[in-house]
Amino acid sequence: MLIINNLKAAIAGKNILKGISLEVKPGEIHAIMGPNGSGKSTLAAVLAGRELVEVTEGTVTYFGENLLKMAAEDRAKEGIFLGFQYPIEIPGVSMVNFMKTAVNEHREHKGLDPLSASDFLKMMREKKELVEIDSKLANRSVNEGFSGGEKKKNEIFQMAMLEPKLAILDETDSGLDIDALRIVANGVNKLKRPDNSFIVITHYQRLLDYIVPDVVHVLYDGRIVKTAGKELALELEEKGYDWIKNEVENNILT
């Protein structure tokens, strides 16, 4: 579904991604780990179409199409969802209004009529239950005054509403208490189908106890320096990133 080939990208002239290749097949869960500043969020931003990040080389193909040519909102409507590491506040815009606009944009894209107000609210209710989100949150302005954990749960709620084909979750587990972590993981597992895929960016092995990845990648200094099965996450947790750094530096030397 997604093929990334030798992707290089820069922000404000500074090279951040230095040649990333990765393939995600339908139904797969990929975990991406890596030290702070290694470029994980930048990769997510490129995939979601943020113009702040400039692609300097490489290709990204999504269902056979050139993803890099598509506008961010079209990528969203084609099924790419990004759970933000730092969800944005939009004061005065109610979650209901925001989600209704988003859902109806998706529907229009699929040639469907907009949902009626009552059908929409019913859908909201169902999804809220699915991800066990406090129903009061949905009546407030988008992320405004939400706690860190509430913001993350709200991302999962939005994912549930939009039913993406490829969901990229950028540290959705950071800042969550144990219960919230379980809820987020449950949300992901309930939405998992044989034909949709996840890229889960995380620093912690514990999330991967709940969401079992098919593959774990380590991103270091803008490159994927290691790819292995889920046991890699355990190894990282135990040893930290130093051994990877050493390995990488040795490779470069030799």
Place this chain on the structure above:
Amino acid sequence: MEKDQDKILSDVTSGEYKYGFYSDIDMERIPKGLSEDVVRIISGKKNEPQWLLEFRLKAYRHWLTMKMPSWPNLKIQPINYQEIIFYAAPVQRKNLDSIDDIDPELRKTFDKLGIPLTEQKHLAGVAVDAVIDSVSVKTTFKETLAEMGIIFCSFSDAVKEYPDLVKRYMGSVVPYTDNFFATLNSAVFSDGSFCYIPKGVRCPMELSTYFRINSANTGQFERTLLIADEESYVSYLEGCTAPSRDENQLHAAIVEIVAEKNAEVKYSTVQNWYPGNKEGKGGVFNFVTKRGLCKGENSKISWTQVETGSAITWKYPSCILRGDNSIGEFYSVAVTNNYQQADTGTKMIHIGKNTKSTILSKGISAGHGQNSYRGLVKVLKNASNARNFSRCDSLLLGDKCGAHTFPYLEVDNQTAIVEHEATTSKIGEDQIFYCNQRGISTEDAIGLIVNGYAREVINKLPMEFAVEAQKLLQISLEGSVG
């Protein structure tokens, strides 16, 4: 692929004005220019009583001694008053007894603007006074309202039918000497709405006046007088549009409100005069004096305005809180896009004891627009326990526009509590991207964000108009995303 955020914003914020059409209506106009004769002609056209002609002449003579004020934050070309037509009116066939007597072209005009001149069922909650250029052409639901003793009619009709009320209240809140434009208006005012709510009556429907400038080179000088007698309530709304033209047009109106004891008046404005084109050519000069007098105890006047139009807006809807425990409120959203300029705000004059005022101003600047809030909170010596809370927020779209805040404070009573807050923010690239990522286009994202920002004010509008105002905000900032 590289798209600069400012480019997106500038594309998005350069939408077209949708009410710029001109209607070919059979009009009667007087020659352009201003003189004592012109004042007499206007008064004569309206068959006015002598006292009113004298009021006009006094104002005119006073005006001759005045100079147009200058403001540091507005750039205004000099106005040549000899080039303006001071009276233009659709030719009417006879007395307007039924809707069929209205020129079909005129009806079409208001239909196109979405303003019904017929008393339609689905709009049963709104009575409309429709004013085109210098005259009121139709007031709906007059009879229904009359059953409750409510007077809602054109200003000209009020002069004929209720001269005592007009004489008693006209100029009592905005005297003819008040300021350059108010004085000009007092000399040449054409028409407008008059409204009287009798003691103890809650007006059951929204009253509204719709102002339309149609003729070229014509000034619009309407005058509205709204009186809420003891224990009464009314919610009133005005809307305005004008054709797109290359030359500037002058609109100098007066609105006077009097609230007696325990009365409450909500006055809402959705102002959408032609703002000029993208290069700043043309557009309406909107110089308006609006003032409410909370005359009786426990009276309340709220101003809510959504200002999206006009090349230049200069207006400060104000409250004189004379009655003890009276309350004044001002809620405003002002948009300046392209080369629009707005200098708007309010004055809250606390005279009575325990008087309260609230000011919430939301400026939105885009393009090269310049948006200033100017507000005065004045607490007089005897106004013990006066309270004011003011908040002025500015939202900037792009980096060529400007926002300015000028709060003035004059407090002569130690017990007063006055608070002022101000913020300036920009629509962030991150907010737009967040919306994009959920499938929402940049244009719609800006609409959502701006409406969210303005929500506290929009919520103060009567329901029927809140939706309109939201659309208007979006339209006035929309365009094609390049």
